[in-house]
Amino acid sequence: MEHPVLYIVVPCYNEQEVLPITAPMFLNKLKELAEKGLISEDSRVLFVNDGSSDETWNIIRALARSDEHYIGISQSRNRGHQNAVLAGLMEARNRCDISISIDCDGQDDINAMDDMVRAYLGGCDIVYGVRCDRESDSFFKRTTAQGFYKFLSAMGADVVYNHADYRLISARALRELAKFEEVNLFLRGMVPLVGFKSTSVEYKRTERLAGKSKYPLRKMLSLAGDGITSLSIKPLRLIMGFGLIVALLSFAGVIWAIISALGGHAVAGWASTTCIICFVSGVQLICMGIIGEYIGKIYLETKRRPRYIISERTWDK
Ligand code: UDP
Ligand code: MG
Numbered sequence: 001m002e003h004p005v006l007y008i009v010v011p012c013y014n015e016q017e018v019l020p021i022t023a024p025m026f027l028n029k030l031k032e033l034a035e036k037g038l039i040s041e042d043s044r045v046l047f048v049n050d051g052s053s054d055e056t057w058n059i060i061r062a063l064a065r066s067d068e069h070y071i072g073i074s075q076s077r078n079r080g081h082q083n084a085v086l087a088g089l090m091e092a093r094n095r096c097d098i099s100i101s102i103d104c105d106g107q108d109d110i111n112a113m114d115d116m117v118r119a120y121l122g123g124c125d126i127v128y129g130v131r132c133d134r135e136s137d138s139f140f141k142r143t144t145a146q147g148f149y150k151f152l153s154a155m156g157a158d159v160v161y162n163h164a165d166y167r168l169i170s171a172r173a174l175r176e177l178a179k180f181e182e183v184n185l186f187l188r189g190m191v192p193l194v195g196f197k198s199t200s201v202e203y204k205r206t207e208r209l210a211g212k213s214k215y216p217l218r219k220m221l222s223l224a225g226d227g228i229t230s231l232s233i234k235p236l237r238l239i240m241g242f243g244l245i246v247a248l249l250s251f252a253g254v255i256w257a258i259i260s261a262l263g264g265h266a267v268a269g270w271a272s273t274t275c276i277i278c279f280v281s282g283v284q285l286i287c288m289g290i291i292g293e294y295i296g297k298i299y300l301e302t303k304r305r306p307r308y309i310i311s312e313r314t315w316d317k
Contacts, residue, residue: 002040003034003037003038003039003040003041004039004040004096004097004098004117004120004121005039005040005042005043005044005095005096005097005098006030006033006039006040006043006044006096006097006098006099006100006117007043007044007045007046007088007092007095007096007098007099007100008026008029008030008043008044008045008046008099008100008101008102008113009046009048009085009088009089009092009099009100009101009102010022010026010045010046010047010048010088010101010102010103010104011048011050011081011084011085011088011101011103011104012047012048012049012050012052012056012060012084012104013049013050013051013052013056013078013081013084013214014052014053014054014056014211014214015052015054015056015104015105015211016052016054016055016056016059016211017210017211018104018105018106018208018209018210018211019047019056019059019060019063019104020059021106021209021210022104022105022106022209023045023047023059023063023070023104025106025110026045026102026110027045027067027069027070029110029111029113030043030044030045030069031069033113033114033117036114038114038117038118038121039098039117040097043069043096044069044070044071044095044096045069045070045071046071046072046073046088046091046092047060047063047070047071047072047073047088047104048072048073048074048075048084048085048087048088048091049072049073049074049075050075050078050079050080050081050083050084051074051075051076051077051078051079052078053078057072057074060072060074073087073088073091075087080219081165081214081215082165082185082186082187082223082226083185085101085165085187086185086187088101089101089169089174089177090174090178092174093171093174093175093178094171094175096171097170097171098117098120098168098169098170098171099168099169099170099171099174100113100116100166100167100168100169101165101166101167101169102129102165102166103164103165103166105208105209105210105211106206106208106209107205107206107207107208107209108129108164108166108203108205109203109204109205109206111203112129112166112201112202112203113168115127115201116129116167116168116201117168119168119199119201120168120170123197124168124196124197124198124199125169125170125172125173125196125197125198126167126168126169126170126173126191126192126194126196126197126198126199127167127168127198127199127200127201128160128163128167128198128199128200128201129163129164129166129167129200129201129203130160130161130162130163130200130201130202130203131162131163131164131202131203131204131205132162132202132203132204133204133205144217144220145220148220148224149161149162151224151228152189152224152227152228152231155228155232155234155235156228156231156232156233156234157186157189157227157228157230157231157232157234158189158192158231159188159189159192159227160188160192160200163188163200164188165187165188166203167191169191170196172196173191173194173196176194176196177190177191177194179305180193180194180303180305181303181304181305182230182303182304182305184226184229184230185226185230186223186226186227186230186231188227189227189230189231190230190231193305233296233297233299233300236289236292236293236295236296237292237293237296239288239289239292240286240289240290240292240293241289242285242289243285243286243288243289244285244286244289246281246282246285247282247283247285247286248282249282250278250279250281250282251278251279251282253274253275253278254274254275254278254279257270257271257274257275257278258271258275
């Protein structure tokens with residue numbers, strides 16, 4: 001079998017401090033993997049400049065001039081990490097056999113790539129990099145991040161625990177991922193939906209080598225929101241459940257009002273007014289819940305996701 005062409009996809013946003021340190025590390029890894037006979041010499045490190053306002057793009061262009069294994073693309077403006085990764089993966093999908101997406105700050109251990117490529121050669125299409133501990137994170141980042149995974153799964157959005165966007169995806173899985181036309185991107189939740197044989201590889205995550213985090217709490221919260229709303233319509237279901245409970249209470253209220261009126265404890269007109277309010281608000285909430293169900297369906301339809309994905313054909317090979 002021919003050695004697979006690997007594209008390492010690296011999103012970069014205002015990373016002028018760290019890029020000169022990590023770029024040679026990626027290149028060395030590429031060469032090492034090629035020497036071990038795991039990947040082809042035609043493999044590349046693909047940088048995606050996410051509309052940086054500093055020297056990042058100039059650094060990438062200089063890298064590309066210095067060695068043919070470095071290549072880069074630039075987004076027209078800052079679109080965020082998820083979009084930058086997708087842009088790189090889509091650019092790579094028809095040129096490579098495998099892609100590995102990784103942050104450019106050196107936090108993810110590049111040595112896990114050996115195991116990822118071996119897992120691919122062993123027949124997996126998707127290999128998730130999973131961090132085995134969070135010692136290097138501050139207490140705050142660790143608890144918020146773990147809360148994030150728990151909350152996501154409680155809300156019905158299934159993601160691989162402790163996996164960020166460090167993963168290997170084969171070209172055929174990338175071509176299927178391309179058919180997910182949604183704009184609201186949450187790659188961690190979308191990639192598992194593509195299916196195919198997958199596995200995970202553990203690695204240790206360390207401190208950023210230089211520069212500052214581009215993911216403040218605000219961006220993490222917005223990512224969590226995207227994750228939930230793009231993968232699951234459970235929040236709409238919760239409204240429906242809440243509506244039903246309130247409706248039940250309201251109907252109990254109706255009965256209570258009638259009993260009070262019959263017992264002669266209420267002023268004239270009170271019971272009928274209360275009955276109407278309780279009844280109507282109960283009915284309204286149920287109706288809203290039903291509308292929510294349909295909005296949920298419309299929402300999922302507008303994503304125009306692929307309806308089936310074929311992994312093998314007997315006449316192929
Ligand atoms: N990033 C990006 N666009 C953004 C924010 C971040 O491409 O708008 C990139 C960034 O350059 C890095 C990766 O996404 O390669 C992860 O960001 P960071 O390391 O700042 O996040 P953290 O590891 O602190 O969660
Ligand atoms: Mg980082």
